[in-house]
Amino acid sequence: MERVTRLSSEKAVVIFTVSNCPMSHSVTSLFSSLGVxxxxxxxxxxxxxxxxxxxxARRLGRTPPVPAVFIGxxxxxxxxxxMSLHLSGKLVVMLKALTMGSRLVAAGAMWL
Known part of the structure; x- marks a missing residue:
């Protein structure tokens, strides 16, 4: 769907959630704690x-499809x-290295 594609590229990190989902809250809190x-x-x-x-759900191949995280x-x-990326230390590396086109946006994604 065009709307998901458009919204997922508006910021460096985009999270689709449902307000009463504890997993959505956990993922959102993780990114917030990283300064994202x-x-x-x-x-x-x-x-x-x-x-x-x-x-x-179609993109992820599962239901429920939230949280769904887009980076870059x-x-x-x-x-x-x-969580796997975070525990392995790769999530922060991914966020710091994030580029969109020729413009470095890591500073926009998280406080370095």
């Missing part, structure tokens, strides 16, 4: 949230993938 200024889109509060949820406009995954 992520855009968070709560699907249950968006009039087109159901359509976006179906699109994300690319789908990275859900809770298990994000």
């Amino acid at each position: 200024g992520a855009a968070v889109h709560e699907l249950d509060k968006d009039p087109r949230g159901r359509d976006m949820e179906r699109d994300l 406009g690319k789908l990275v995954g859900s809770t298990d993938r994000i």
Whole structure:
């Protein structure tokens, strides 16, 4: 769906969530604790949230599809993938190295 694609590339880090999902809260809190200024889109509060949820489920190959994390406009995954990257130390490296085009946006993604 075009809306997910557009929203997922508006900021360096974008997280699609549902407001009452504990895993969504955990992932959002993790990025916040890393100093990441992520855009968070709560699907249950968006009039087109159901359509976006179906699109994300198709992309991830699972239901429920939240949280769904995009970094640099690319789908990275859900809770298990994000936590695995974090525990291995690769998430911070990924955020610091993030570039969009020729412009370094890591400073926009997290406080370095």
